[in-house]
Amino acid sequence: MPRHVVVLTGAGISAESGLGTFRDAGGLWANHRIEDVATPEGFIKNPQLVHYFYNQRRAELQRVAPNAAHHALVDLEAELEVGMGGGLTLITQNVDDLHERAGSRSVLHMHGELLKARCEACAAVFPWHRDLGSEDVCIACGHSSLRPRIVWFGEVPFHLDAIDAAMARADLFISIGTSGSVYPAAGLVRLARTLGVRTVELNLEPSENHDFFDESHQGPAATIVPAFIADLLARYKKA
Ligand code: APR
16 A cells, blocks of 8 residues: 555546536636736736636635545545555646645645735735735735746746655655646656656546556546546555
């Protein structure tokens, strides 16, 4: 049984909670140009459009709830900590709060969070749950220079040092609900392999880096994630 598990999640884990993915048919990038709503240049050019895009997605969070896949990861984390004296590092590309609402306590949001805002004048970061606009002011410095605390294309993702440290002590890497098309997240499976860490992909269909995984299961996350975790724990209890 593994002691230190690293899990990477993408939009696919939240799909069954009702949140759209990016690259599936009808996904977010089918309806918006990345350069318009997910780049620093797009924000400078048309901040209203960018605020509208993220306000829509932030408002959606009121209408969705975690699914069985999110809850199964909470169970695995508890089992690893209590039963094994180990732990689970949860890395997500998602900007929703479904992992936290399921009970995951330490989530590394490498692409940021919809429910936070960042001041471009003083770099303060604070919770933000309502619509955000150009007229809103920073609670720390009073400037009206707030942006969603989201990592846009061309910007450096968050928590890279913590991610490297977690990978260095991992004995199992599980990727859930991601197309494997955006780096550095998509490169973690290769890092795991060079470190000799066992790799598992749980996804609706084979991802772009499917061939790098030791084991893969296809199906909806709310079905295959609980099943995989139940089987992993059952094997451990037999051992
Ligand atoms: N269960 C499991 N997997 C699913 C489900 C589901 N119900 N529905 C879709 N998927 C899978 C798809 O097969 C696809 O491989 O989830 C993946 C979603 O891929 P993307 O839409 O590309 O989302 P993601 O991989 O999270 O994107 C990575 O790209 O645009 C950036 O910042 C954005 O964080 C995002 C990053």
